[in-house]
Amino acid sequence: MYLIKQIVWGLPTVFLIAAFGVYFTLRSGFYRPRAVASTVRDTLGSLLSHRGDGISPLAAVATALGGTVGIGSIVGVGYAISEGGAGSIFWMWVCSFFGMGLKYAEVRIALNGRKKSERGFLGGAPYRLGQLGYGGLAVAFCIICLLASFGTGNLTQINSVSGLLEGMGLPTFVCALVCVGVVAAAVLGARKRISRINLFLVPTASAVYLLICVAVIASNAGAIPSVLGKIVKEAFGISAIGHGVSGAMLAHVVREGFARSMFSNEAGMGSSPLAHATSSETDPDVQAKWGIFEIFFDTFVVSTLTALALLTSGNDGAREVFSALAGGAGVLLFSVLSAVFAFASVISWCYYAECCIDYLFPENGVALWVYRIAFSLAAALGVLASGGVLWALSDVLNALMTLPNLFLLYKCRKEIERIG
Numbered sequence: 001m002y003l004i005k006q007i008v009w010g011l012p013t014v015f016l017i018a019a020f021g022v023y024f025t026l027r028s029g030f031y032r033p034r035a036v037a038s039t040v041r042d043t044l045g046s047l048l049s050h051r052g053d054g055i056s057p058l059a060a061v062a063t064a065l066g067g068t069v070g071i072g073s074i075v076g077v078g079y080a081i082s083e084g085g086a087g088s089i090f091w092m093w094v095c096s097f098f099g100m101g102l103k104y105a106e107v108r109i110a111l112n113g114r115k116k117s118e119r120g121f122l123g124g125a126p127y128r129l130g131q132l133g134y135g136g137l138a139v140a141f142c143i144i145c146l147l148a149s150f151g152t153g154n155l156t157q158i159n160s161v162s163g164l165l166e167g168m169g170l171p172t173f174v175c176a177l178v179c180v181g182v183v184a185a186a187v188l189g190a191r192k193r194i195s196r197i198n199l200f201l202v203p204t205a206s207a208v209y210l211l212i213c214v215a216v217i218a219s220n221a222g223a224i225p226s227v228l229g230k231i232v233k234e235a236f237g238i239s240a241i242g243h244g245v246s247g248a249m250l251a252h253v254v255r256e257g258f259a260r261s262m263f264s265n266e267a268g269m270g271s272s273p274l275a276h277a278t279s280s281e282t283d284p285d286v287q288a289k290w291g292i293f294e295i296f297f298d299t300f301v302v303s304t305l306t307a308l309a310l311l312t313s314g315n316d317g318a319r320e321v322f323s324a325l326a327g328g329a330g331v332l333l334f335s336v337l338s339a340v341f342a343f344a345s346v347i348s349w350c351y352y353a354e355c356c357i358d359y360l361f362p363e364n365g366v367a368l369w370v371y372r373i374a375f376s377l378a379a380a381l382g383v384l385a386s387g388g389v390l391w392a393l394s395d396v397l398n399a400l401m402t403l404p405n406l407f408l409l410y411k412c413r414k415e416i417e418r419i420g
Contacts, residue, residue, distance in 0.1 A: 004396050013399055017268050020406055021098030024105040027416050030292055031101075035419035039289040073302040074209075074338060078310055078317045086227070087234030089307045096299035099267030100292045104419070106405070107291035109412045110273035111284035118363060123277030125270040125405045126359040132411055134404075141404040142356035145271065146371075148397040150378050153349020154183075156390045157342035158382025165335075176380040182343060184376035187350045205340040206302065212333070213305040216321050220312035227311040265295045269398055270405030274355040275348065289419070350375055 029035050080088040113131050114123025129138035158179050165175045217224070266272050272294065281287040306318060315321045318338075322330035353375070354368055361367040382390070 004392075013402075016406065017102075017402065018095070018098060020268060020409060021095070021102045023101075023413070024409070024416060025098045025101030027413070027418070028101050028104050029418040029420065030104055032418075032420060038420045039292055042286045042289050043293050073298055074306055074318050074341060077303050077306045081307065081310060082316065085234045086230045086307075086311055087232075087236070089304075089311075090231050090235030092299065092303065096265055096267070096295055096303075099265055099299075100295045102267045102409075103265070103272070103291035103295050104288045105409055105413075105416045106268070106270060106273045107276045108284045108288035109409065109415055110270075110277040111279075111281075111287055112412070112415055114277045117358065121278050121280075122355060122358055124274040124355060125408050126356060127277075128412065129404060129408050130359070132408075134407075137404040137407060138359065141270065141401065142360050144397060144401050144404075145274075145356045146353050148271070148394070148401055149349040149353035149375065151390065151397050152394040153352070154346055154375060154378050155382040155385055156394050157345045158183075158379045159385055159390050161339050161342045162383040165339075172383060176383040179379040179383060180376055183346055183379045184372075186343070186347045187372050187375055201340055201344045205337050205344070206297075208333075209337050209341075210302065210305060212322060212325065212330075213309040216309040216313055216325055217305065219325070223312040223314075224308070227308065230311070231307075265298045266398075267295055268406060269401045270408070271349075271352050271401065274352045278355070285419070346379070 025031065030039065077089070077092075080092065084091075109128060110124045113128045114121050115127065116122075125141050126138040129135070129141065162172075162175045162179060165178065166172060170178070272291070276287050276291060279287050279290075309321050310316070310318065313321050313324060315324060319331060319334050322334035324330070326333065350372070353371060357364075357367050357371055
């Protein structure tokens, strides 16, 4: 699995994603002051709007954030630093900056061709690919998304949570039962239940988590300049000894930064547009601007504060950061927050997969129930599997999802106009 990861996450994949990100960033021009003002105005203006069809724009972005602001933004950042060094954070920023333009394009293209069903709006990569006559690619995207929902969306998240539960003294068997039960309680309900759960969980847990990170960074404020310098130096392969530049080190750091960025914010994968497409918002441009906010919040707020908290405090993981700040109470709080984030991510990926099932088996309630039961039971495997293997599997599936999605973006590139 690790070898496959090295192949699919080689520099060609990195350059391909970067090229699309740069293209749509320039084409949409979201970075211009006028576009930024327009984005803030339209997102805040539609914050509480709901027109009756589909879920509210805020619920759609909360569901998308549920899939992005989770273990990838907490445990994943620590993993990136351990694997690629502090420099991987710089390349995570670069990938995410251009990822905002890419996410804007994804969401807008998804909403341009969505359809109405008995359960509300449906749209995204498979629907647009099917409309363009690429049914085979649409099916391939759905299959990969379904697999990713088990890997990226379920097993990886549950594995992290089970480690925390076992650390609190719970036997493995009990952890498996708890995880299966909690997941089943959420996903066996209607799709709107998932969006309502995330609408409450994501903002609440994010606020508490960010306050802790800010407190840690503030208590180690003197280390911030040296940490920022370390991030920049290691980003370009400058070693600590002799200040030499290593091409191999640079390639590894860039690859790890891009992989962690995509795992965290999903730009280019085509997953979160599946949730955005179910929004009741009728203007594709407005909902696409929520896609920009999604990446900004996930990477430049949550992931960045996590990285700074880790690096300024000298800890290897967020759990140790919370422990150093508040002892046993901090560990307990971290465990609760991690479980909430992971839970939100799990049910968000279930939401994505159900959108794909609706494409493969239109209006087929049996297929949805079979998937929901299998998805719930799979949580038990997340307790038992190796974390390293699961991260590698998730990275492979994430990379594979980008291929049909980027092809769609290329075909529909002329639909994207400048914001403002």
